[in-house]
Amino acid sequence: MNILTQLVLSGMALGMIYAVIAFGYQSTFATSGTLNFGQGEALMLGAMTGLSLTGEIMGGPYLNYWLMVPVVLVIGSLQGLVVEFLAVRPALRIHSEFGWIMSTIALGIIFRNVAENVWGRDDVPFPSPLPTTPVHILGANILPMELGVMVGALLLMGLMELFNRRTLYGKAVVATSSDRGAAGLMGIDTRAVIAFSYALSSLTAAFAGVLIAPITLTGASMGSVLGLKAFAVAIIGGLTSGMGAVVGGLILGIAETTTGFYFSTGYKDVPGLILLLLILAWKPNGLFGRAAVQKF
């Protein structure tokens, strides 16, 4: 068995999860210049509601995994709308530059506390929808669910890209991202677009939650670290680049698994965070961050 391939593949699965969450950060940042710092909690809520529907903790199972996913996506979007309405809209209305930072963090803490009271503080296993016996790829053992994570993440990002490029409403979202004022002049309700981007960002987080839950432990505190690392990924890759989120995610994911194996699991978060510091010092827009293409 090839250890390095093994580590890289596992790192890729983890990295794609970071990428999906980072994608959510990017979507609200693009339309409104704000971020949902409760993104990790949106992920946790997705995983916990998913577990309640498909596991036995709430007297279930009520739905199988594949039917549960769309329900969780709907609940995730609604949660995003709540965050936008309660934490972001008031801050944007009074042109508060930093108010949304505190209010999204506060809302995230509230969500976590509620989750702790509803579901308890202990981590519980999430039943895997795919076989739990590893398959052999390139001399490595990999869980089918790890492959499922990669496929699911790429599928979601592909669909989003298609939506943005091919549909009228997607074009309106892109237009709002590049120039909110001009988008308004086109007749685009930019406030609705911002609310939509929050729904989308929580949807992606909830999706990441149900993707990763079967290969990790599910619990009220699972979101905080994931949310923070995905934020690092968004900064490393650039807050404006979807490609950056994927590359940043893969770098961080692979750095984690390899460091964990070759050095010590205690240090697995260090290389990624050092990379973050280096990027902030030398390329503050991220690896793929770009200024808009515009000629005058």
Added chain:
Amino acid sequence: MLEIEGLEAGYGPVRVLHGISLKVPKGRVVTLIGANGAGKSTTLRAVSGMIQPTAGQVRLAGKNITGLPAHRVAQAGLAHSPEGRRIFPNQSVRDNLILGAYTRLTFGHSRPRGDISGDFERALDLFPRLRERQYQLAGTLSGGEQQMLAMARALMLNPDVLLLDEPSLGLAPVLVEEVFHIIRRLKSEGITMLLVEQFAHAALAVADYGFVMENGRIVLEGSATELQRDEQVKSAYLGH
């Protein structure tokens, strides 16, 4: 068609407009001239909902549109080609034009559809350079082409009134001429326009009526020919 009465607006605590009143009759071209910083662009912004007026009234075809958010004003039939063009640089020329027709393509409280593909063809006929560059990213166009795109995009709304803010700004003389040639053509097609310009000479040559602004107030108005002959206007804005 467009009536503005006692309009006041500004940015934060700074008041820029001190009671602007003007009318743009249907099918006419009215120009708003004045020095840099007189408040011309601010007037257009307060009309189209990019900023909120603090007093006064704006009516479009008799309907009160004062203080509506920009997207509602667009739905009511007013197109604004803003200062600095503000095209969407990361989207294709074609997508920019499609977004111009957004209110006609969406369901619900929007503008009548009409003949969108016909208007699209018409816009490309009017601006042949855009036809060649349809699939190019708008940000890669030259300054002149971006101005053409901004105008074409505004026309895609099929507006009752078109606001044009400094369409000649920063363009080479030959392109300025082309822009005014197009404005003349739009006028002959009966499009109602409010044109803001620093090139007072060219603006008065195409307009039916003009208003002169100074420090956030209208200081003079008259038919375009009257203003062209006016000594005060001549010395201040026509450069002779």
